[in-house]
Amino acid sequence: MKKMSNESNLQVTLSRRRSRLLLKASELCTLCDAQISLVVFSPSEKVFSFGNPNIDTVIDRYLSRVPSQKSDIMEFIEARRKANVCEINTQLTQINKTLDIVKKLGDELSHLRKDFETRFGWTFSIDKMNWAQLEMFKKALEDPRNLVAQHAINLVIQYTHTQTLPFCVDSISPSNIPFQHQLIPQQGQMFPPQYYQKHLLHP
Incomplete structure (x- = not known):
């Protein structure tokens, strides 16, 4: 290699080339966790240096062949820092x-609330209600x-009285009750209490 005359x-x-060289050294330290010292002299005898963890530690390590106490401390600190970074990343x-x-659940709840408001015509927010409004909402x-x-109990009593009950009394649910709007007397007006005890129906 010949020195340039110009x-x-x-x-x-x-x-x-100095910038590229320092960049490559920095990349090696980051990717390979290498300890590197780099010294560059300019034609005007100006010195540029780079070191990881620092230039003195690396030079002393190779000159004395004995790791210094400071180097051990730096390595311990660096190992601790990496462990903390790994834990924080986790x-x-x-x-x-x-x-x-949480964001997904919030979106689902928002969708359900909008669907509920569309069906029942309620466009207010429960979070903004006071105590009285919450009681009214609960009652509604x-x-x-x-x-x-x-109405389901009245239908059971009616069908039991006429002995035309088309379903089992023990499996009463809104899905198997033929819901019809009609005026049916109250239970206490139709049968005495002994009747409800006999049929396990309580008014």
């Missing part, structure tokens, strides 16, 4: 997964359920 070209080439990954699950949900249960 000083201008020499300086430009040095600057360009926690971050788990948190991101949890956030994705319970009243239809109680009416359906009362």
Whole structure:
């Protein structure tokens, strides 16, 4: 290898190659966890250096062939730092997964709420209700359920009285009751209490 005679070209080439050389050394340290020291002298005797973990540690290691106490401490600190980074990355990954699950559940709840509002015409938010509004909302949900249960019991009594019951009394559910809107007397007005005890039906 011959030194360039043109000083201008020499300086430009040095600057360009020095940057690439330092970049390659940094990449080797990152990818291979290597300990590297690099010293570059310019034509004007200006010194450029690079070292990982630092240039003095690497030079002392090869000059004395005995690892210094400072180097051991630095290695311990570096190992601890890497362990902490690995643990933090694991926690971050788990948190991101949890956030994705929570976001998905939130989207599903939002979809269900919109569907509920579309069906029943309620366009208010439960989170913004006060205590009185929540009580009214609870009653509005319970009243239809109680009416359906009362109507089902009345139908059972009616079919039992006429002995034309088309289904089993023990399997009463909204899916197997022929729901019909009709005026049916209250249970206490139709039969005495002994009748309900006999048939395991309580008013």
